[in-house]
Amino acid sequence: MNPASARGIPQDLIEALRDAERVVALTGSGISAESGVLTFREAQTGLWECYDPQQLATPEAFERNPRLVWEWYEWRRRLVTEAEPNPGHLALAELERRVPNFTLVTQNVDGLHRRAGSRDAIELHGNILRARCPAEEIVLGPDQTGAVPPLCPNCGGPLRPDVVWFGETLPSAALEAASEAARGCDLFLSIGTSSLVYPAAALPYEALENGVIIVEVNPAETSLTPHVDYALRGGAAKVLPELLRKAFLPL
Numbered sequence: 001m002n003p004a005s006a007r008g009i010p011q012d013l014i015e016a017l018r019d020a021e022r023v024v025a026l027t028g029s030g031i032s033a034e035s036g037v038l039t040f041r042e043a044q045t046g047l048w049e050c051y052d053p054q055q056l057a058t059p060e061a062f063e064r065n066p067r068l069v070w071e072w073y074e075w076r077r078r079l080v081t082e083a084e085p086n087p088g089h090l091a092l093a094e095l096e097r098r099v100p101n102f103t104l105v106t107q108n109v110d111g112l113h114r115r116a117g118s119r120d121a122i123e124l125h126g127n128i129l130r131a132r133c134p135a136e137e138i139v140l141g142p143d144q145t146g147a148v149p150p151l152c153p154n155c156g157g158p159l160r161p162d163v164v165w166f167g168e169t170l171p172s173a174a175l176e177a178a179s180e181a182a183r184g185c186d187l188f189l190s191i192g193t194s195s196l197v198y199p200a201a202a203l204p205y206e207a208l209e210n211g212v213i214i215v216e217v218n219p220a221e222t223s224l225t226p227h228v229d230y231a232l233r234g235g236a237a238k239v240l241p242e243l244l245r246k247a248f249l250p251l
């Protein structure tokens with residue numbers, strides 16, 4: 001199907017959202033771009049324009065040089081901690097209150113959805129603010145000791161960020177819940193993601209197979225664009241509040 005690419009928001013989409021009983025939103029780093037958090041793959045500004053993921057975001061890199069990897073994550077953790085949720089995050093927290101059955105699935109590790117008020121975001125790729133012991137699989141909050149990398153209080157081994165690197169499996173309960181929600185919803189929003197990284201990128205296709213309405217919110221085209229019903233071109237911080245306003249106001 002040819003997507004309706006819109007600067008304005010089509011009336012039939014507004015009505016579909018207003019009538020939807022079950023909505024899934026899948027977010028990627030683009031939703032946090034307007035909070036000042038870097039995306040991954042965008043030319044000039046994406047994190048991987050400046051850093052080689054093979055050197056930093058793989059289990060092999062951590063084995064090779066835990067200190068280097070930890071310092072990179074420490075820098076990103078500082079950026080995320082200083083960032084504030086933007087109107088796009090806030091609109092999704094509001095959507096959770098408006099839609100009878102709403103599931104927020106995020107690939108982001110920045111915790112901004114929770115800080116915006118979303119209660120049950122499914123974090124597919126973990127959370128940068130947590131650490132984990134790879135030997136014992138225990139998860140810890142932010143480190144207070146200042147060691148780089150911090151050490152496990154139980155076994156003394158180096159802790160790693162509690163995120164999912166390439167080649168690692170996603171938390172199975174989270175992925176199963178996301179997949180079930182995608183297959184069973186009425187409307188699926190894909191927001192701020194290049195739709196390149198699997199298995200998260202498969203979720204809209206699972207929805208598509210079940211006749212779900214697919215909406216993309218992104219200033220740029222992605223590999224998903226040809227398959228969506230509506231492509232809303234623009235930043236999430238502007239488009240999402242507008243979509244919400246049109247669907248649910250006057251309240």
Ligand code: BJW
Nearest residue numbers: 028029030040041107166167168192193194197198235236
């Ligand atoms: C805006 C905006 C604004 C800008 N408003 N929008 C099937 C097929 C092919 C490959 C595979 C496959 N299955 C598995 C793979 C391998 C691999 C993979 O997908 N590779 C592809 C790259 C080809 N997947 C994995 O390894 C996954 N594991 C797995 O599948 O395990 C099973 C398995 C094991 C062993 C062998 C085989 C299978 C794990 C993936 C983990 C991803 N981890 C990262 C790092 C997390 C930690 C960290 O932050 O450091 O997750 S990678 C990185 O990419 C991060 C992101 O969550 C993820 C997605 O990126 P995202 O968010 O889409 O960012 P960008 O930059 O790509 O896009 C930003 C978008 O925003 C752009 O479109 C902009 O236009 C837009 N934007 N401003 C709205 N204001």
